[in-house]
Amino acid sequence: MTTLSTHGTRRRLPRIVGLDLPGHLALAGVVLFAFLATFGPLLAPHDPNAVELSQAYWGPDASHWLGYDGQGRDIVSRLLVGARSSFLGPLAIVVLATTLGMAVAVVAAWRGGWVDTVLAGVLDAALSFPGLLLAVIAVAVLGTGPLALVIALAMAYVPYIARVVRSAALAEIGKDYVDALTAQGLSGVSICVRHVVPNVLPMVMGQAALTLAWATVDLTGLSYLGLGVQPPSADWGVMVSTGQAGVLAGYPGESIASGICLIAAICSFSLVGNRLLRRAEELAA
């Protein structure tokens, strides 16, 4: 009778939290990008690397809907092919960071005591280290290319994931059912894997989608700076960068097209993340 009768209404969860219109659009966006990242290269109407300098900066025609870039390559084909590296890089970062972050967080929350103190301290210290700087150092040590960046950025995002998951896991572990299962003789690993993790997963997924947006910004930013994916490979970040010459020459098509793709992708990821987190909060309430 404690909290229940003061409010007069029983605690009830909404059945299916309906997504609003931006949520639906964002979800469609994420699905579209995943599709393009998988099948984009197959859909490309032309060879993305076929240089035809005589057609540099030509406008759109019947088979080249967005026209040609500074080296006479088909922009549509380059966008379609570039979707893969623009999507897979951040995805790899997020998968790595989430797996590692969740593992660290659940261990810290479950063990408590000095383990928690040490892990939480390390995470907080890592938070103060800028991810981009870490990435730049990684490139300096391991050379340019996406792999070094993915590893460095994944490490940089671990504390962001871990902090959120740790507090969610602590709340979950504080619930009576965890004590009841302990009293049943269930092992700590089973309780964490079978009960704690599935219950914090909605929260983790939301945080992961947000991280996907940030990682896209970081990775394309680094590609733009020439530290990530190297030209002539098609990549949206690279395209924004190589398109600059065209902007100065009065042909901004390539930069604008790849820029719009990036903005749409990032907005979709962060909107979906935001909606997932909102739902996770509702589920936890």
Added chain:
Amino acid sequence: MTLLTIHDLNVSLTVGGGRRLVLRDLNLEMATGETVALVGESGSGKSMTARSIARLLPHQATVSGTIRVDGQDVLNLDEAALRRYRASKIAMIFQDPRVHMNPIRTVGDFLVEGLTTTGGLRRTAAESKMIKLLDDVGISDGRRRLRQYPHELSGGLLQRIMIAAALAGDPRLLLADEPTTALDVSTQSEVMALLDELRRDRGMAMLFITHDLELAAVISDRIAVMYAGEIVEVGTSDRLPRAPRHPYSAGLLGARPDLERVLPRLRAVPGRPLAAFEAPPGCAFSDRCGFAIDRCAHEHPALDLASAAPTRCLRSSEITFTSTPTTATREQLTASSDTVLRVTGLSKDFHGHRAVDDVSFSLVSGGSIGIVGESGSGKTTVARMLVGLTAPAAGTIEVCGRDRSKPAVRLAERRERARELQIVFQDPYSTLDPRQSAQTCLDEVLRLHRPELDRGARAARIRELAGMVGIDERQQRAFPRRLSGGQRQRISIARALAVEPQVLILDESVSALDVSIQAQILNLLDDIRRATGVSYVLISHDLAVVRQLTETCVVMRQGRIVESGLTGDVLDRPQHPYTKALRASVPAPGWKPTRRPTSMSM
């Protein structure tokens, strides 16, 4: 003179696109200086009624009808008039004072804010006024209290401060929403006495909201019983608890365990309390009512406030409730029964403070022992040590003849112990994994402890357990969020019984439940003990529950056992002053709330 008139009040809330009715055709009048108690279970709409009067409803609420307080049409006040109305005519106090205070501001900031902003007083003038008010609510060292923060003060003290804040505007009507539910019984009795004294001195009317009909009877002039958003019966506090007219009022009374005697069986109301939007079309109570006839299912009974005993029941003139108290005799278990649990010299420290100090008791096979105490008495720490969730600092625990003073290190040993002793917790909302249905939950436990059972045998055992605790097929497959508190508590009992333990610890396992559900679970626990011979350790602050379910009990205070013996003896002839005080704090017919030296609650 009429102070409050509520006429045909209907309130619905918009939840997830749909409108949900929470208050239905509510009519109520209160005279100046009168105390009316609104009594009901979860979802009955009693808090909504108070919130409507204060116009503290959620934004998406749709309201129709009229509320007049002291001549003002409350539902049609503009913002400025509403502020003046709230500041001067009414005041509200809540169940948990702690959540209604800003933890980073001092008590003084909280108290003075209203006076300086709406009352137009200067800080020093406001402070001296508050110190006087604090004195009125029994806080003599007000000047010191003003400098303190909420976390430095006890719940009882904070509730007094809330009351002082409520009195600051000199309200005509005090809305008290379960103000003592979160408090220990002895503190409850002091706060009740204080409220009673203050409203008499000030000629203030009080709308007192509670789930406890006995408490309502001692504090109020009249009682209105609410069910599913409606008032189902109104009567004087002398008459209604003695001779209820509505089957639901009678059900509420019959469902409570008796402090004076062990009842053979609690008269539990079947089903669960409904909210207005879930109620059946005819009489809202018809699907739970033992007296319902066909007509009740279609025809919605009216409440005639002009009649002598207004009752929203089609059959109120035909039916009578007999309440001849019968006493069951608990068969005394002989000393020859095996001892299943023996605790000697158990102690535990928390941050250099002794939470449990030299606790010893024993329990015979098939017996039941109560551990009685208020918050901070150490009773839950004892439970956690018994289960092995916390290691004792000193002392021994012996279950079924085997020592388990230290928590088991090896997993196999922990499982071994789990089969001997299990626990059921208090909060039905956190006792189950939100992602597990009853079936998966029980299946997991069975796979752990009975690996020899195949899928079919486990399913059969799950059906057997579910049948024992009264969970049907559909409920077995449902996620916990689809189930009510009582249903969840049944599942957690089934989970504890799955391994057929010798000892079951019930840590306040029924105290979060509504009265009618509590009765069902208490009856269920009684049946289970008879059927399986399991022994209970019942941890509770509720003396009547302890009476109903246990043969022996110990009373704990500040970590120590102050009294122990047969439950009947301890409750009827308490020896220790603390037990006497506890016993005297329980509201019962003829009970007068008393104000004791304030030192006790601090």
